[in-house]
Amino acid sequence: MADNTQQERVGVYVCHCGSNIAGVVDVQSVARFAAEDLKGRGVVVARDYTFMCSVTGQELIEQDIREQGLTRVVVAACSPHLHEGTFRGACGRAGLNPYLAEMASIREHVAWVHTDKAVATAKAKAIVNGAVERVLRNEPLEAIRVPIEAGTLVVGGGIAGLQTALEIAEAGYPVHLVEREPSIGGHMAQFDKTFPTLDCAACILTPKMAAAGSHPHIQLHTWSEVEKVEGYVGNYTVTVKKKPRYVLEDVCTGCGICIEKCPVLVVDEAHDAGIGYRKAIYTPFAQAVPNIPVLDPDTCTYYVGGKGGCRACEKFCPTEPNSIVFDQQEERITLRVGNIVLATGWDLFDARRIHQYGYGRLANVFTNLELERMCNAAGPTGGKVVLRDGQTAPARVGIVHCVGSRDRNYNNWCSSICCMQSVKLAHLVKERTGAEVFNFYIDMRTPAKDYDEFYQRVLDEGVHFIRGKVAEVSDVPRGPDEQGPLFVQVEDTLAGLQRRIPVDMVVLSAGLEPRRDSKAVGKTFGIACSTNGWFIEKHAKLDPIATMTEGVFVAGCAQGPKDIPASVAQGAAAAARVLSYIRQGELALEPVRASVNEAQCSGCRLCNGLCPFNAISFIEERRVTEINAALCQGCGTCVAACPAGAISGSGFSNEQLLAQIEGLLLDVARVPEPA
Amino acid sequence: MSESAFEPVIIGFTCNWCSYRAADLAGTSRIKYPPNVRLIRVMCSGRIDPTFVLKALADGADGVMIAGCHPGECHYLEQNYKALRRHRLLQRTLAQFGIEPERVRLTWASAAEGARFAEEVGAMVDEVKKLGPLNWPTRPVPQSEAAAEVAP
Amino acid sequence: MSKPRFAMYWAAACGGCEIAVLNIDEKVLELDAHFDVAFWPAAMDVKYKDVEAMEDQSILVTLFNGSIRTDENEHLARLLRRKSKLLVAFGSCANEGCIPGLANLSPREQIFERAYTSPSTENPDRIRPQPACQVAEGTLTLPPLQPVVRTLDQVVEVDYHVPGCPPESHQIAAVLDVLIAVVKGEAQLPPKGAVLGAGNSTVCDECPRKRDVKRIDKLARIQELPPLATDVCLLEQGLMCAGPATRSGCNSRCPNVGAPCIGCYGAAPDVLDQGARLMTAIASVVEAQEPEDIDRVLDGLPDPAGTFYRFGLAHSLLRANRAALAEKP
């Protein structure tokens, strides 16, 4: 390895962290080691101090940089995830490039995990030595500055996405809201009441939908999907596919005559969860935004009949020109945005998968979503809770919590809303039918504001809560006396008994699942999903809004199951993050990046398919590969793959890492090869 | 060196987003594990070049641990699959050099899995202890003029 | 003034480097015109003792080909180092061990076993060569094998490196031109340690074949593959080609004629371990995610160490199999 490290002047600072480090590591001995044994490696000062991160501690470094002309700094303290920024800042203030500092983690990786003082001290020395060797190869880096386009793409028009879009638009910046359904509103538009306040979902949602629909800064793209995303933070080019509506959006007045005249009735699997009907040309619900119907060519008589017949909608359309366009084509539009917020929501767990609960097999087993639609005054039953026959009100209803959730056989996670939703549904059923209601739960989870109070209230209303996981829902009586028609078999773990509760109706509180295509969507936007399929946030606690890809944020259930207030909060938070970027006008990106040395690149194209962010491209004319620094996120995979060694990674270069390896192994006793 | 007295030195490569944070969490949670592993932080397990592993082994490490995010959870989407492929090919190659597969362990730990990280370290240290020191001989360097000459 | 002295020596090698020097045709006359050939066993009869008698540093330049496998090789390396101002590691063997270096994957006993008693050798009496043997005329000796093959620069200091197995004639000619220019006082010597007679990129840089993004879902030997397209990257057609990780300079000789590059020009500039580069590059583009699927593709590479380190083993980070390295001389 070429050693150009001779002229460097290194300062090493060993932190006691009170007794956190000093209690286990002999910090003086580590500092002495650096001062004496590493003199030959350029260490000119080595100090130990109680709290390096304190103002005094930082000043110590700053002063040494100024007075002793340090060119490199090593701080042996806690994890760089905590204080790398702090010490880089100190270097910067003293006029040293911040990237010429390295941290050696001797708290998290030594003092807190080991007990033997001698061994811990020896390990700390090796780590310090590794950091010194590495920092000697560090290069001064400058943050990469990128301008931020003011427009924002919000994907998903549910409550989270709506909130984001409105906040940004209110601040005066343009928003493109892309929704794949014909109307914005999302799942919330399907609900009747919301817990714990029992506000009518529509009453609180539709004003937001209308506001988004008419906002001068929001452009809606419904019945559309994002197909391709190129570019990087501040500068994304997004291709949106607009599916044909067969209705001219800017001509249609939403009068609804076409819907009235359409002779075809189809089961509405989407908005009405399969228990209501819609026409072949339809708006999903009365308050849809935009209030423009879509024509479904899979059921429309004209299309089904091989483009012949009917055309009733066209005949009765009163607009000029006619709004119905049977040969409308798919369209692609290109948007330029600076930031992207993904609020793509969730899918309902398919309750059919739990065969023993009988959904899809036993007529009067319903899902929570079906019941929501039934309770909704604008729903298929006009707000009446009835059995599958459409008229009989149930006298006894069982509501099963955690269906598909917290279950190793299905989904491990808690869907977080089902307890409260089940309590709410119990209340609504009781209110509408006076039925006797049984809720079967594993644990009651009512952690947010006013939630437990609501649970208490419903308890007081006389809903029975039985603690136990339902084993089976059956329609087979155990003997001539057993009166069903349905039986819920459950172990009542509080009473310590097996119980069989006869009911007329069972409601399964199916859990929340990631969208079935979340992996593919993640890929399109260059962000990761957990193995479960929820989008991964940048930091589980400290940054649940950003993602690993700069300029791409997540909000709502796409990131993990959550209720409406949490979705709204996250939507607003995402907006705040986007607005902060927009207002900064320019963003400084970590300069940890890969770059190609053109003279060494042979144009073999081995690296060309390796970058998930499409930062790598091949320049055909010059037969070399290029890396776009703004797109590169610095993972270093291409650096490690380049067969010619032509790609280097700033901040994590081969020289740095190889030197660190050597440094870490310095105290290892070596045997020379027998000669 | 008797087996019990042998304390292996293991170089551990951890990614910035999961496994390094898992190691941090093990620390914050005060989970104790053997002190034989010395960590190097890279941005992603995809950054790990077999050269680093060979370098560590050639320079005296008794083993190398590579820890990344769980498959599918890499913060750069799928770079840990590249680490997986490289590891499998490297293992095949190392076998021809007489290096036991236990010496180069690939493992996954999410940022929440401090305990798992500690367990993995413990398990690896035990295995390498059983194998004994690797002790790769140092690289021959050209000897000075004065060095003894071999008779023909 | 007398001409400066030139020497060339052949240690553990096949002799191809010697022939490659002759392949420069008339250029060899220029060599003769500017140098006094002091020692070149393949071309003229000079005894070791004659070299020993020469004054130290009295040879201007020695092209040393071959790796260090025996005590004799090592003796000559040291001797020529002492006698030469400039010692050039010439050819792959001297630089990185080359094919002889592959023997480093086995301890000596296995090598002898294989060479003298495997079914491919007709040797019913299991005769093995001995370091010394008495015959009527006296004692015959053979230089003993050392535990592992070493490269020239692992034994003595080397001034320049000329890679290739063998170095290409046009590159040899170019190196000679530099030397002659220096002798004539028309040029400065390149910096010590420089690689001469090679490019700074890899073989793909010179290869005319069309290339695309790489995804490898199978690897096979050439005879197992359907006839290959003549203008498409061999790697993309499932053939293991070392071109991406091998220093340029040969004008992509092998790929030009439909044979994959096997790596003889060694690692690209600043690369520590050629085999590791090739390994990581190939593994990175294997088109599989699950361990079993990855293994299925990798099964197409039955001898990974031999493939990736065909030329560079002795110079690689690990250098040899553990058992071979641990052997006493």
Ligand code: SF4
């Ligand atoms: S380091 Fe390479 S592979 Fe990773 S993000 Fe940057 S360009 Fe893409």
Ligand code: FES
């Ligand atoms: S970021 Fe952890 S493996 Fe890629």
